[in-house]
Amino acid sequence: MRISSGRGTVRVSEIDLYDPKVFSDGDPHAAWRTLRAEAPVRWQDLPDGRGFWSVTRYDDVRRVLGEYTEFTSERGAILKMLGVRDPAGGRQMAVSDPPRHTHVRRPLHQMLTMSALRSRVPRIHAAIRALLEPMVEGETFDLGAAMTALPMIVSGVVMGLPEQDHPELVRAGLMTVAPDDPEFQVDGSPEATLQQAHHDLFAYFGRQVRGRRGEPAGDLGDRDLIGRLMTMRVEGAPLSDGEIVSNCYSMLLGANVNTGHVVSAAILHLLDDPEQYDRWAKDETLLKTGIREALRWASPVVHFLRYAVADVEVRGQRIRAGDGVVAWIPSANRDEEVFADPFRFDVGREPNKEIAFGFGPHRCIGATAAQITLELTLREIFSRVASFEQAGEVDHLCSNFTAGIKHFPVTVRARR
Numbered sequence: 001m002r003i004s005s006g007r008g009t010v011r012v013s014e015i016d017l018y019d020p021k022v023f024s025d026g027d028p029h030a031a032w033r034t035l036r037a038e039a040p041v042r043w044q045d046l047p048d049g050r051g052f053w054s055v056t057r058y059d060d061v062r063r064v065l066g067e068y069t070e071f072t073s074e075r076g077a078i079l080k081m082l083g084v085r086d087p088a089g090g091r092q093m094a095v096s097d098p099p100r101h102t103h104v105r106r107p108l109h110q111m112l113t114m115s116a117l118r119s120r121v122p123r124i125h126a127a128i129r130a131l132l133e134p135m136v137e138g139e140t141f142d143l144g145a146a147m148t149a150l151p152m153i154v155s156g157v158v159m160g161l162p163e164q165d166h167p168e169l170v171r172a173g174l175m176t177v178a179p180d181d182p183e184f185q186v187d188g189s190p191e192a193t194l195q196q197a198h199h200d201l202f203a204y205f206g207r208q209v210r211g212r213r214g215e216p217a218g219d220l221g222d223r224d225l226i227g228r229l230m231t232m233r234v235e236g237a238p239l240s241d242g243e244i245v246s247n248c249y250s251m252l253l254g255a256n257v258n259t260g261h262v263v264s265a266a267i268l269h270l271l272d273d274p275e276q277y278d279r280w281a282k283d284e285t286l287l288k289t290g291i292r293e294a295l296r297w298a299s300p301v302v303h304f305l306r307y308a309v310a311d312v313e314v315r316g317q318r319i320r321a322g323d324g325v326v327a328w329i330p331s332a333n334r335d336e337e338v339f340a341d342p343f344r345f346d347v348g349r350e351p352n353k354e355i356a357f358g359f360g361p362h363r364c365i366g367a368t369a370a371q372i373t374l375e376l377t378l379r380e381i382f383s384r385v386a387s388f389e390q391a392g393e394v395d396h397l398c399s400n401f402t403a404g405i406k407h408f409p410v411t412v413r414a415r416r
C-alpha cells in the first residue's frame, strides 16, 4: 500500500475502498482522511448489488473490532469474501466469537508469550542474519523481497515447518491475501488464484498433521503450534482434523504477510529523513518507541470485516443487522483526534496508542513474536547500515487487506 501525506483531494462520492488497485497505485490515505472528516461511517455500494460500511475513526474501529456481541467475526472477516458465509466460521479461531474463540486461543497463546519464545530466539536471530547477509556495500539489495520472506522465519519456527518448504508457503500466503496482484496470480484470475492457494495450503497442512501422527506422541503438544492444535481439548473434545488444518492455514496467513512491511515502510520513509534514521539506529532508548511508530506508520493489516449482529447505531448512522462493517486500521492510526501530527513519522512518539495489532479479543496473538522479530531485524540493520539509497522502483502489493512492499531495491553505506 502506498503511504502518502494524505493531502490529496478526493470527493467522498468517488472513494472506492473495495478496489485493490487503489492500494497499490492510488492514495488510500487521502481517501481515509476525507472520510474521517466528512463521512466517518460510510456505506459503499458495489456494482454487483452488494455493499458495506466503512468505519475510519479510531474509536469506531476499536468498537467494531472489539465488541463481538455487536459485530461478529463468525460470518467472515475479509472484504474480498463479503456476503459469502465463511465455512470456517465458529471452527477457526480468527472467525469465531467468544467463548469458543477464547477456548482455542488460550492454549495457543501460551506458546507465543515472551517466556515461551525465548528459547527460539537464537534460531530466529541466525536466520535473520543469513537473510540480511547479502545487504553489503556495492551491491543492490531488494529489501522489499527480503522483508517479504522475513515473517516465514518466525512462523516456520513456531509452527515447526521445514525450511525447504518456506518459499512455497510464502508464495501461497501472498496468493491468498493478494489474489489480485499479477505477480502471484494463476491464470490471470483472482478466483483461480485463491482456489489454488487454498487447496495447496490445506493439502500441505493435512500432510503436516498426518506426519506428526506417525511420530511418537511424547511432547507433541509442546513441540510447536501444530502439535498444540492436535492435542488441545476444547470444551472437553479434541479439534477435528478439519479444524486443526483450518487453524494452521489461518495461523500461517496471520503470521506471514505483515511483519516485514513494518521495516520496509519505515526505511522507505526515512530515505528522506536520514538524520532520523541515524538517531533511531544509534540511540538504544528509541528502539522500542521507533518500532511502535513504525507499526503505526505501516499498519500492515489494512482491514478486518465484521457483520452487525442486530441493528446498531455508530456515530448516528443506523447499521442494519447482517450488514458488513469494515474497520480500516491504517486510518485509525492516523486519526487526528488521537495522534498529534499523525502524518509525521516520529521515532520518539509518546504516547502512541497505535492499534496495528488490532483490538479486543482477536488482538494479534503473534504480537510478541512480531515484536521480537522487529527488534532483532532492526538491530541487525542498524549495526550494518549507516545509510540507505533507493536503487530502483518500489513495487507495492495489490491488496485491500495487506499492505506490502514487494520490491524495494536499495544500496547501502556500511556502518564502520
Ligand code: HEM
Pocket (backbone or CB within 6 Å): 065, 073, 077, 093, 094, 095, 105, 151, 154, 155, 158, 250, 251, 254, 255, 256, 258, 259, 260, 262, 299, 300, 301, 304, 329, 356, 357, 358, 359, 361, 362, 363, 364, 365, 366, 367, 369, 370
Ligand atoms: C507486524 C506484524 C503483525 C500485524 C500488524 C498483525 C496484525 C493483526 C491484526 C490486526 C489482527 C486482528 C484480527 C481481527 O481483529 O480479526 C491479528 C490477528 C491474528 N494474528 Fe497477527 N499480526 C502480525 C503478526 C502476526 C504473527 C507473527 C502471527 C503468528 C505467529 C500472527 C497471527 C495472528 C493470528 C492467528 C490472528 C487471529 C487471532 C484471533 O483471532 O484471536 N500475526 N493480527
